[in-house]
Amino acid sequence: MPPCANYATMFVGAQLAPERRQLDLDWAENAGDETAAHEFEVPTDDAFDGYVGIQAFDVGEYGHDILINGDPMSGFDIPPNDGWQYWVDTFGDAVELVAGTNDLRIVRAGESDDAFAVGTVTVHWKEPEAP
Structure with missing residues (x-):
């Protein structure tokens, strides 16, 4: 049987920024350098x-994970772009999903002065079709 596609969508709603450079966004909570874990099944x-x-939103530098x-996923997880962007990155061999609860976090490059925000994240995967 062919595989089927599945996904989980999470609203992160966080800005990642150093204290001295926070964004003025009413929809995003300040997460500092790392968001809380967002769980998905x-x-x-x-x-x-x-x-x-x-x-x-408003990613200024490479290096965030x-x-x-x-x-951490491999490659450029979130590339720079002014304003909004929708970016897709594959797992490669860097990460693996497990049956049950998994989690996702966004981490700002610690040495960076970059301030950006994350709205919605969707994790996609394929799985064997149920018999």
């Missing part, structure tokens, strides 16, 4: 071909 241990779609279950 995966119904199988056989998830594959995962990727993340992230809605980000998306962590899945504590592991």
Whole structure:
């Protein structure tokens, strides 16, 4: 049987910024350098071909990370862009989903002076079709 697609969508609603450079956004809570864990459920241990779609605002520098279950994704997780962007990045071999509860965090590059915000994040994966 062919695999089926599945996903989990989370509203992060956070700005990541140093104290001296916070953004004036009424919809985003200040998270400092790292968001809280956002949990999502995966119904199988056989998830594959995962990727993340992230809605980000005013990212100024490379180097910020998306962590899945504590592991950073590979590549440029959130590239710079003025204003809003929607960016997609694949898991590659860097992270793995597990059956049950998984979590996602966004981490600002600590040495950066960058201030940006994250709206909605969607984690996508494929799984074997149920018999």
